[in-house]
Amino acid sequence: MASERALMVLAGAGSGKTRVLTRRLARLLYQGEAGAGEILAVTFTNKAAMEMRERVVQLLGLDETVARRLWVGTFHGMGARMLRAHGERIGFDGLFTILDSSDQQRLIKRLAEQREMVDAYWTPKRLASSISRWKDDGLGPEDLAETRLKFSRDLMRVSDFYAAYQDELRRLNAMDFGDLLSNCLKLWDRSPEVLNAYRQRFRHILVDEYQDANKVQYDWMRRLAADSSLCVVGDDDQLIYSWRGARLDNILKFEEDFPNARIIRLEQNYRSTGNILRASGGLIDHNLGRKGKTLWTEGEEGAPITIHVAEDGEDEARHVTREILRLVPEKSFNDMAVLVRTSSQTRLFEQTFHEYNIPYRISGGLRFMDRAEIKDAVAYLRLAYSSRDDLAFERIINVPSRKLGPKALEEILAAAREVEGSLLEGARHLIGLKGSGSAAMGKLSAFVRLIDAAHAMLDVEHPVAVLDHLLDESGYKDAVELEERRNDIRENLTELRIFLSQVDDLGGFLERAALEADPPGTERRDDGINRVVISTLHAAKGLEFPVVFLAGLEEGLLPHKMAVEEGGAAAVEEERRLTYVGMTRAKERLFLSHARSRRLFQRLEPAIASRFLKEIPPETIQKREAPVMARRGVGIPRPRRPFYS
DNA sequence: CTTGGAGTTATTTTT
DNA sequence: TAACTCCAAG
Numbered sequence: 001m002a003s004e005r006a007l008m009v010l011a012g013a014g015s016g017k018t019r020v021l022t023r024r025l026a027r028l029l030y031q032g033e034a035g036a037g038e039i040l041a042v043t044f045t046n047k048a049a050m051e052m053r054e055r056v057v058q059l060l061g062l063d064e065t066v067a068r069r070l071w072v073g074t075f076h077g078m079g080a081r082m083l084r085a086h087g088e089r090i091g092f093d094g095l096f097t098i099l100d101s102s103d104q105q106r107l108i109k110r111l112a113e114q115r116e117m118v119d120a121y122w123t124p125k126r127l128a129s130s131i132s133r134w135k136d137d138g139l140g141p142e143d144l145a146e147t148r149l150k151f152s153r154d155l156m157r158v159s160d161f162y163a164a165y166q167d168e169l170r171r172l173n174a175m176d177f178g179d180l181l182s183n184c185l186k187l188w189d190r191s192p193e194v195l196n197a198y199r200q201r202f203r204h205i206l207v208d209e210y211q212d213a214n215k216v217q218y219d220w221m222r223r224l225a226a227d228s229s230l231c232v233v234g235d236d237d238q239l240i241y242s243w244r245g246a247r248l249d250n251i252l253k254f255e256e257d258f259p260n261a262r263i264i265r266l267e268q269n270y271r272s273t274g275n276i277l278r279a280s281g282g283l284i285d286h287n288l289g290r291k292g293k294t295l296w297t298e299g300e301e302g303a304p305i306t307i308h309v310a311e312d313g314e315d316e317a318r319h320v321t322r323e324i325l326r327l328v329p330e331k332s333f334n335d336m337a338v339l340v341r342t343s344s345q346t347r348l349f350e351q352t353f354h355e356y357n358i359p360y361r362i363s364g365g366l367r368f369m370d371r372a373e374i375k376d377a378v379a380y381l382r383l384a385y386s387s388r389d390d391l392a393f394e395r396i397i398n399v400p401s402r403k404l405g406p407k408a409l410e411e412i413l414a415a416a417r418e419v420e421g422s423l424l425e426g427a428r429h430l431i432g433l434k435g436s437g438s439a440a441m442g443k444l445s446a447f448v449r450l451i452d453a454a455h456a457m458l459d460v461e462h463p464v465a466v467l468d469h470l471l472d473e474s475g476y477k478d479a480v481e482l483e484e485r486r487n488d489i490r491e492n493l494t495e496l497r498i499f500l501s502q503v504d505d506l507g508g509f510l511e512r513a514a515l516e517a518d519p520p521g522t523e524r525r526d527d528g529i530n531r532v533v534i535s536t537l538h539a540a541k542g543l544e545f546p547v548v549f550l551a552g553l554e555e556g557l558l559p560h561k562m563a564v565e566e567g568g569a570a571a572v573e574e575e576r577r578l579t580y581v582g583m584t585r586a587k588e589r590l591f592l593s594h595a596r597s598r599r600l601f602q603r604l605e606p607a608i609a610s611r612f613l614k615e616i617p618p619e620t621i622q623k624r625e626a627p628v629m630a631r632r633g634v635g636i637p638r639p640r641r642p643f644y645s
Numbered sequence: 646c647t648t649g650g651a652g653t654t655a656t657t658t659t660t
Numbered sequence: 661t662a663a664c665t666c667c668a669a670g
Contacts, residue, residue: 045660076660101659177660243658342657344661364658398647405647440646515660538658560657578658601656601661 006225006258008210009233010251012295013280013584014271017233018542021206022052024231026059028204036062036069040202042078042221044209044241046516047363048542049073052208071202075217077515079180082187082198084511089191090183095386097174098514102370103391104128104176111168117161122154131162135178136245138185138215141166172390181216188223195223203228209542210234210254214245222257230258236291237284240538240578242570251291269295271544273302275620276590280583282617287573304622307613308593312604313345313552316595317352320549323591324358324532327547333359337533337545339582341558345551346534353532361529364536369513373480373489374496378513380470381463383424384454385506390416393423400479402443412444424451450474463506464497537582548586550579553594553610579612 011017025041028034043049053072056062071078084094099107108131109124111117118124134144141163144155169175175183188195205225207213211234213221221230236248255261269277277295284290310316324336338349346362353360368374376399382392397412398404415433416426427448436445450473457466471477471493480489503509533545552558559575567574583590598607 074660180660240658241660244660344656347661367659401648403647407646536658557657562657574658601654 005229006254006261007229007231007264008251008254008258008261009231009264009266010291010293011233011235011264011266012269012293013235013238013581014269014277014544015266015295016270017235017266018048018052018208020266021208021231021233022055022059025052025204025206026056029056029062030060034204036066038201038203039070039206040078040204040224041070041072041206042075042208043072044074044212045539045542046074046077048208049077074515075213075220076177076180079184079220080511080515082184082194083175083180086187086191086194087183089194090187091170092175092183093173093388095173095388097172097382097386097389097391098180098511099169099174099176099391100370100514101128101132101177104132107168107172107391108165111165112161115161115164117157122158127158127161130158131165132176132178133245134162135176135182136214136216138182138219140182173388174391178216181220184220185216185223198224199227205230207232209238211236211239211248211251212241212244212246213250214241214247216245218250218253237287237293237577238541238581240541240574240581242574248289265293267293267295269297270299271587272297272584273300273588275302275304276583276586276588279305279590279616279620280580282620283576283583283612283615284580286615287576289573303589305590305592305616305620306622307553308591309609310593310595312595312597313348313599314352316551316593317348319593320349320551320591321352321356321358323549325356327589331547333530333532335546336549337535337540337543337547337585338549338551339535339537339540339585340551341537341560341578342552343536345557346536349534349551353534359529359531360534361531362534364539368492368495369516371492373492376476377467377471377493377496378510380454380474380476381467381506382510383451384458384466384470385510387424387451387455388422390423393427396474397423397447400475402440402447404440404443404447408440408444424448447474458506462501463503463509464501467497467500537578540585541581544585544587546587547589547591548582549591549593550582551593552598553579553592553613554598554607555610556607557598558610558612576612576615579610 009017009020011020021041025039028039029036041049041052043052049072053067053070056070056072057067071081073081080098083092083096087094087096105124105128108128112122112124112127117127134140141159144159144162169179202224205221205228207221207230210232221232232254234251236251239246239248255263272280274297277297281295308316308319310319320338324333327336340346340349343364343366346364350360350362369378376396379389379392379395382389383396386392394409397409412423412426412430414426415430416423419425419429421429427444431441431445431448434441436442450470453473454466454470457469480486480493483489500509533540533543535543556564558579559572563571563575583592592613594609594613595607597604599605
């Protein structure tokens with residue numbers, strides 16, 4: 001068992017995939033087949049990575065220093081780590097900046113407007129998402145001819161723009177998420193000795209949620225695993241990231257690329273009751289082109305699934321609240337989860353839970369690190385840490401307002417170009433040229449002095465002290481204090497401060513801030529606090545709860561309107577898998593619900609029950625509230641569309 | 646030049 | 661709602 005070179009575990013929901021991986025990892029260490037430093041375990045989310053690390057540590061009672069040598073993390077995290085160490089070989093400073101999606105979009109927007117690239121079709125948003133997708137697919141600017149652009153006449157413009165964006169990133173010493181992997185591949189091409197060193201080091205590679213790997217991730221994994229033993233686990237029915245380039249193809253290709261691969265199927269489910277299993281199985285059966293497996297359990301039938309029809313979103317939230325309160329004598333809050341399709345749905349539950357004093361925790365939704373005030377504070381730290389970080393400079397130069405707007409920035413940029421340096425150096429140059437007499441130059445020179453002072457402080461003071469100094473002296477704190485009714489801003493900054501005070505390495509903190517969007521304290525699932533989890537379906541993958549509420553089962557929401565209108569049949573299948581993932585999170589009780597109307601921006605729109613509800617075997621469902629009789633057409637089957645267009 | 650107000654518009658999922 | 665654009669006042 002231990003000696004095969006490549007192993008793929010295809011396993012259904014709840015069959016213990018992650019346990020297989022964790023056990024394997026633990027066994028390698030325990031039996032001395034590998035040292036901690038020789039193992040690389042890749043997961044899709046930071047949360048999953050933390051959990052795996054913790055479980056192994058617990059299983060073996062590992063020492064902290066040993067655990068530290070294990071590489072457990074996301075593809076992107078590993079890529080960043082390798083590029084920090086060797087990026088200079090492909091022309092990046094080790095302190096390169098990592099752009100998140102909103103940074104990326106801002107940069108692309110500016111660039112696209114400058115280069116008059118924007119038109120009705122090529123909005124900045126579409127450019128950004130297309131470029132990300134091409135990177136996921138392993139396509140550089142020069143490879144675009146291979147893709148089918150909607151308008152082939154745009155090919156040259158678009159690929160030129162893509163190339164210009166890449167040049168700009170290089171100039172900024174920055175990488176977006178996609179670059180963290182594609183630049184690794186570039187690095188390995190350029191410096192085979194680096195790749196070889198990693199190959200020799202990582203004799204064992206393990207990959208979780210393999211079905212969600214995209215082309216770049218697959219190539220990254222395959223090249224790294226050339227000489228090592230490789231174990232991947234996945235489930236085609238839980239592929240929910242095709243919009244990020246994941247493809248079923250990877251599962252098929254595995255057998256080709258690793259000819260001696262062993263394939264194991266796990267079909268016994270240890271998680272859910274028979275009812276939940278049959279209900280979710282009946283649903284997923286409606287997808288064509290799956291590898292097909294039937295899960296079974298030795299467990300009990302369990303309670304039937306319930307479907308509740310609510311008047312509107314608020315009513316639905318109240319219903320869930322009622323059920324939670326009814327269950328709470330025998331279940332604790334952290335036994336229960338509310339799962340939704342879109343992050344905007346979380347607010348509804350948040351409000352109602354607040355009203356009824358139900359403790360909750362949000363997973364997915366607006367993340368901590370994405371909040372404006374947190375990004376501002378982090379940008380101050382980034383600039384103090386690395387004066388070359390032009391994106392941070394740009395973000396905070398006028399926050400709080402220093403009356404240095406777009407025109408002033410333009411001037412600074414010109415000065416920076418003149419001295420061939422960063423914006424901060426450009427600012428220094430500009431002050432030298434024009435003196436600091438004028439109002440604008442006075443403000444600018446105070447800003448530069450602040451950053452310089454903070455930079456010097458970093459050598460002697462704790463990062464928290466530096467942050468305090470930055471926010472005090474910049475006037476940021478005063479500006480925040482003036483905001484009435486925005487206690488959340490102050491609370492978030494306080495939380496950031498608490499988090500930062502536990503940090504001893506600012507570089508490591510900034511790395512995590514760039515790669516992990518989760519609120520500090522949320523990343524550990526079992527944090528001891530008894531709270532209901534409110535989560536998007538995507539963020540819930542890999543988790544399980546005794547009681548699950550799956551809300552908003554409506555046409556337009558699940559399946560989502562975007563998927564139905566733009567993605568065609570394949571996208572609807574993905575929505576079905578998403579629903580399947582949600583249902584299979586439940587161990588004992590599953591509550592489904594939908595509303596008759598739902599508020600969409602300002603309007604209250606009528607909503608009809610999701611098609612998926614009709615696909616669940618009726619015998620697994622207990623009560624179904626009387627459907628709206630008066631409305632014609634609700635129960636009438638729509639004309640059937642071909643599954644694949 | 647910058648800023649704030651008015652008016653408009655568009656809403657998936659995440660590293 | 662919130663996130664944008666546009667425009668006129670300061």
